[in-house]
Amino acid sequence: xxxxxxxxxYGVVGNLETCALVAPNGSIDWxxxxxxESPSIFAAILDTDRGGRFRIAPTDSxxxxxxxxxxxxxxxxxxxxxxxxxxxxxFLPPAGQVDHPKKVLYRKVSCTDGVVxxxxxxxxxxxxxxxxxxxxxxxxxxxxxxxxxxxxxxSPVDLAIEDGRITGExxxxxxxxxxxxxxxxxxxxxNTDPEAALAETLEYWTxxxxxxxxxxxxxxxxxxxxxxxxxxLVLKLLTHAESGAIAAAPTTSLxxxxxxxxxxxxxxxxxxxxxxxxxxLMNLGxxxxxxxxxxxxxxxxxxxxxxxxxxxxxxxxxxxxxxRELEELEGYRGSSxxxxxxxxxxxxxxxxxxxxxxxxxxxxQHGRTLDDDEWATIRGIVEYVRDVWDEPDAGIWEVRGGDExxxxxxxxxxxALDRGIAIATDGDHDAPLEDWRESRERIREDVLENGYDExxxxxxxxxxxxxxxATGLLLPVVGFLPFDDxxxxxxxxxxxxxxxxxxxxxxxxxxxDGLPGDEGAFVLCSCWLIDxxxxxxxxxxxxxxxxxxxxxxxxxxxxxxxxxTETGAHLGNFPQAFSHIGIxxxxxxxxxxxxxxxSGPSPMGIRLGEPMVDADADRT
Numbered sequence: 001x002x003x004x005x006x007x008x009x010y011g012v013v014g015n016l017e018t019c020a021l022v023a024p025n026g027s028i029d030w031x032x033x034x035x036x037e038s039p040s041i042f043a044a045i046l047d048t049d050r051g052g053r054f055r056i057a058p059t060d061s062x063x064x065x066x067x068x069x070x071x072x073x074x075x076x077x078x079x080x081x082x083x084x085x086x087x088x089x090x091f092l093p094p095a096g097q098v099d100h101p102k103k104v105l106y107r108k109v110s111c112t113d114g115v116v117x118x119x120x121x122x123x124x125x126x127x128x129x130x131x132x133x134x135x136x137x138x139x140x141x142x143x144x145x146x147x148x149x150x151x152x153x154x155s156p157v158d159l160a161i162e163d164g165r166i167t168g169e170x171x172x173x174x175x176x177x178x179x180x181x182x183x184x185x186x187x188x189x190x191n192t193d194p195e196a197a198l199a200e201t202l203e204y205w206t207x208x209x210x211x212x213x214x215x216x217x218x219x220x221x222x223x224x225x226x227x228x229x230x231x232x233l234v235l236k237l238l239t240h241a242e243s244g245a246i247a248a249a250p251t252t253s254l255x256x257x258x259x260x261x262x263x264x265x266x267x268x269x270x271x272x273x274x275x276x277x278x279x280x281l282m283n284l285g286x287x288x289x290x291x292x293x294x295x296x297x298x299x300x301x302x303x304x305x306x307x308x309x310x311x312x313x314x315x316x317x318x319x320x321x322x323x324r325e326l327e328e329l330e331g332y333r334g335s336s337x338x339x340x341x342x343x344x345x346x347x348x349x350x351x352x353x354x355x356x357x358x359x360x361x362x363x364x365q366h367g368r369t370l371d372d373d374e375w376a377t378i379r380g381i382v383e384y385v386r387d388v389w390d391e392p393d394a395g396i397w398e399v400r401g402g403d404e405x406x407x408x409x410x411x412x413x414x415x416a417l418d419r420g421i422a423i424a425t426d427g428d429h430d431a432p433l434e435d436w437r438e439s440r441e442r443i444r445e446d447v448l449e450n451g452y453d454e455x456x457x458x459x460x461x462x463x464x465x466x467x468x469x470a471t472g473l474l475l476p477v478v479g480f481l482p483f484d485d486x487x488x489x490x491x492x493x494x495x496x497x498x499x500x501x502x503x504x505x506x507x508x509x510x511x512x513d514g515l516p517g518d519e520g521a522f523v524l525c526s527c528w529l530i531d532x533x534x535x536x537x538x539x540x541x542x543x544x545x546x547x548x549x550x551x552x553x554x555x556x557x558x559x560x561x562x563x564x565t566e567t568g569a570h571l572g573n574f575p576q577a578f579s580h581i582g583i584x585x586x587x588x589x590x591x592x593x594x595x596x597x598x599s600g601p602s603p604m605g606i607r608l609g610e611p612m613v614d615a616d617a618d619r620t
């Protein structure tokens with residue numbers, strides 16, 4: 001029986017199509033193939049006995065330290081064993097970027113001091129452990145097959161096959177190196193030079209990562225620059241090379257509540273992430289990735305009527321994401337069910353239209369122009385929002401307790417009108433601007449009348465509710481009200497009073513969501529509070545909270561969706577794109593609030609540092 005490492009103990013590597021999670025004991029415990037949303041080859045993170053793994057580690061007791069090689073996604077795990085020290089280097093060549101097959105998982109073991117005895121333990125378990133697996137030794141290595149997938153392990157040492165496992169032991173002396181190559185379906189016959197593959201992979205990531213050039217007044221320059229770069233590298237790992245779509249996380253069913261049912265598949269793209277994602281990428285200088293992402297979701301929107309646009313899609317644009325439960329797997333630390341697919345794809349979430357328009361407007365402010373077909377799509381979305389803004393929906397948090405009139409959904413419908421007007425005006429596109437302005441004002445009046453609670457002194461989660469929601473922090477960020485509005489400041493104060501724990505952890509909301517159990521504090525929501533404080537002029541308070549939050553990232557700079565407020569343990573899928581987007585944008589807002597320059601327009605198009613225009617006036 002193996003133990004489950006804490007979620008925050010993992011590192012991640014990938015090839016821009018899929019990712020593998022590596023435990024500190026040298027075990028690859030999660031590896032879907034060939035894509036993130038594909039069935040797994042290794043899933044020990046979801047079932048230590050049946051999930052499968054690929055471990056290389058010392059046979060004696062050891063201590064572990066880990067790091068990424070500079071600003072790359074090449075992971076080093078160093079074992080300080082009884083008689084020596086060895087380093088395990090894990091990586092996959094990024095798809096389309098280096099002249100080496102992307103479907104090969106490279107594992108390099110080097111002894112740097114003394115002598116180290118090591119063991120190999122490979123347990124392939126295809127299709128989430130459901131496929132019958134056959135293993136045999138052939139001339140080129142050890143071949144494992146299950147369902148439609150297969151792996152070929154090239155090993156420099158003799159290995160044995162027994163009870164569905166491939167095992168062996170070997171020793172390395174100081175200065176010696178061995179390579180283990182796991183070739184996956186489609187890469188069995190490809191010629192490889194491991195050292196060249198490593199060198200080219202390191203060069204690609206180093207050249208790609210954000211840098212603050214000497215003399216530049218970069219908003220990210222400062223004590224948290226390394227955290228921002230690591231977050232950027234995570235976002236790139238979660239970006240599919242072919243489509244440009246960005247996954248919310250590389251994992252499924254890592255629990256928000258240990259032992260509970262809040263276990264979801266996050267290996268898809270949520271359109272609600274669009275605006276904040278584009279903002280982060282553009283200010284990091286990743287314009288190509290931002291444009292590819294916008295191209296991808298614009299293509300989805302053009303293919304469907306606005307009513308049919310889903311909250312999330314597969315990374316190749318798949319719309320059928322039927323949610324199923326895998327009874328074969330026990331779940332991380334007994335947290336069941338393990339789910340694949342996500343039923344939220346069938347929900348109605350009206351906020352997504354505003355978030356899409358935020359992204360498009362951000363790109364237009366950076367110089368992107370819309371062609372006639374793209375504008376027709378945007379115009380159709382705005383017209384649709386005019387018709388449905390006053391209807392209930394499932395909201396940004398995808399509650400499963402019934403539709404409500406969520407305040408944030410109404411505000412993002414306002415955003416869709418507001419940014420639609422701005423895009424039409426700036427781009428000289430044909431649009432019924434007076435009708436749109438009238439609709440925008442009706443939404444604004446409705447939210448101010450029904451979404452703000454005078455007794456609480458804050459915007460609430462939904463009409464008629466007294467529950468607070470962290471999305472209230474975003475109302476000034478998206479331009480609905482000025483930061484110095486008393487209702488905005490009251491909402492910030494109420495959030496700190498009711499949703500803030502231990503000075504930094506912010507809960508999503510304090511209302512019922514139709515699910516049993518509890519959850520941790522959302523990293524993204526903690527970032528939203530930091531943003532609201534910074535942009536309200538409370539910069540020192542915001543910086544203090546940001547520095548405290550960064551202390552909860554793991555030693556590799558990675559973070560999950562949530563943090564357990566009592567233990568500091570990570571909860572939910574890992575690493576989480578939205579959490580890392582939050583870190584990037586909080587650093588951006590803090591830099592802007594301190595007077596540093598940003599790339600292009602101010603964050604989210606708001607003219608910070610200048611008097612805010614009236615909420616019912618056009619942005620110019």
